[in-house]
Amino acid sequence: MIEVTMTATWRPELIERTFKSFHDNLWKSMPPRKLIINIDPVGADRDKSGDIIEICTEYFEEIQVNRPKIAHFPTAFIWCWKQVKRQFVFHLEEDWELLYPMNWLQMIKLMASPNLNLAHLRFSIFKSTEETCKNWSNFYNWVGGYFECPEEHKGSIGWCGHPSLNNGWFVRRVVEFLDPKYNPEKQIKWRNPMIGPIIKEYNFGSFIPQNSPPNIKDIGREWMSEHRYTKAGGNNEHFTNWEKI
Numbered sequence: 001m002i003e004v005t006m007t008a009t010w011r012p013e014l015i016e017r018t019f020k021s022f023h024d025n026l027w028k029s030m031p032p033r034k035l036i037i038n039i040d041p042v043g044a045d046r047d048k049s050g051d052i053i054e055i056c057t058e059y060f061e062e063i064q065v066n067r068p069k070i071a072h073f074p075t076a077f078i079w080c081w082k083q084v085k086r087q088f089v090f091h092l093e094e095d096w097e098l099l100y101p102m103n104w105l106q107m108i109k110l111m112a113s114p115n116l117n118l119a120h121l122r123f124s125i126f127k128s129t130e131e132t133c134k135n136w137s138n139f140y141n142w143v144g145g146y147f148e149c150p151e152e153h154k155g156s157i158g159w160c161g162h163p164s165l166n167n168g169w170f171v172r173r174v175v176e177f178l179d180p181k182y183n184p185e186k187q188i189k190w191r192n193p194m195i196g197p198i199i200k201e202y203n204f205g206s207f208i209p210q211n212s213p214p215n216i217k218d219i220g221r222e223w224m225s226e227h228r229y230t231k232a233g234g235n236n237e238h239f240t241n242w243e244k245i
Contacts (some may be wrong), residue, residue, distance in 0.1 A: 001079040001087055003030045003168075004060070004201070005080040007073065008094040010043035012051040014219060019059045022163070029104055032090060035060040036083045040071035042241070043229075071241050077184045081175040088112075089166045095220025098161050102215060106177065107207050110145050111165050121146060121201030124163035124217040126206075133206045146205040148223075155190025158204035163216055165207075183239045210224050 008015060019227055023031065035056055039049045049067050056063050063065035066079050080123050081089075102123070111118050122146075126134040133140045133147040135157050139197045149158045177194035178184045224230065232243040 002090060003034045003036055003084060003086045003088075004032050004090045004092055005084065006035065006037045006092050006094060007040070008037055009040045009071065009082060009219075010046075011054070011223060012044075012047040012055055013095060014223060015052055015094045016224060017219060018092065018094055018096055019055065021096075022092065024079070025098040025101045026104045026168075030108075031059065032224065034062040034064070036064045038061050038066045038068070038076035038078050038079050040068065040073070040076055040241075042071040043227075052218050064216055072130045072180070072215075073180070074180045074182060074184050074240055078175060078178050078180055080147065082170055083170050083179075084171050084175075089168050089171050089244050090164070091161070091166055092163050093161065093220075095218060095223065097217045097219045099213075099215050099217055105146070107165055110205075110207070111167065116200075117201075117203050119167045119170040119199075120159050120164050120204045121166075121207045122160065122162045122205075124208040125214050125216055125218070127214055128206075128208050128210055128212050130210050133175075133208055135206065142210060143205075144220050146207050149204040149206075154202075154204055155196055155199050159188040159201060162186040167202070170202060170226045171178070186244065196232070199238060 037056060039052055041047065053063065053065060064083055088108065107121060110116060111121055124133055128147065131142050138153050138157060140149050171230050174188060174195055176188055177192065187197055190199065228244060230243060231239045
């Protein structure tokens, strides 16, 4: 029913922390069976893909792994999404921590509701109030069960690469139009002439309780600073790989 996709690098300590937080705070009641993971050869001074796969086996029964010779984020992302076969896809990068327990079965129920027509339901780096949840310079509105992206903003802030549950059909449609020359996270927008019409067909939301602090934390930035790495091209459409400072 549910697959997990992950773009990863040689940072097993972060992957362990990420998986443990999502297992303990989300998946424990019904763990996903299958992981689709791309491990790019960057991060540590030596190949640690074996260590990473060993960690993965602690949390998943089935693992489909790709270990390319060259690190390239768009290619890794596209490879993962092209393997997707099931109804729902939990998209997760290696450096996120889920900060407190969330209702996994409720999240799945929302995604499965044909009346809601959700393509993407993500956790939030922003706090919520009774009625709204901030998303960068705009706000999602509480609609019961989750905060929904306003229609006029779906093509700009509807989808993002934060930990999220996604409609498998949406993923399979969108991946066919992603260009490996650019950051895929910046291509799932109105401005993409092939993806824009697909976005219009769906709704997008944030899964966080009302009046709550952020429920995810980016744990990769501290690692990047400590190990002197940066995203080549910056955090925009030109980001394709990591580089040592």
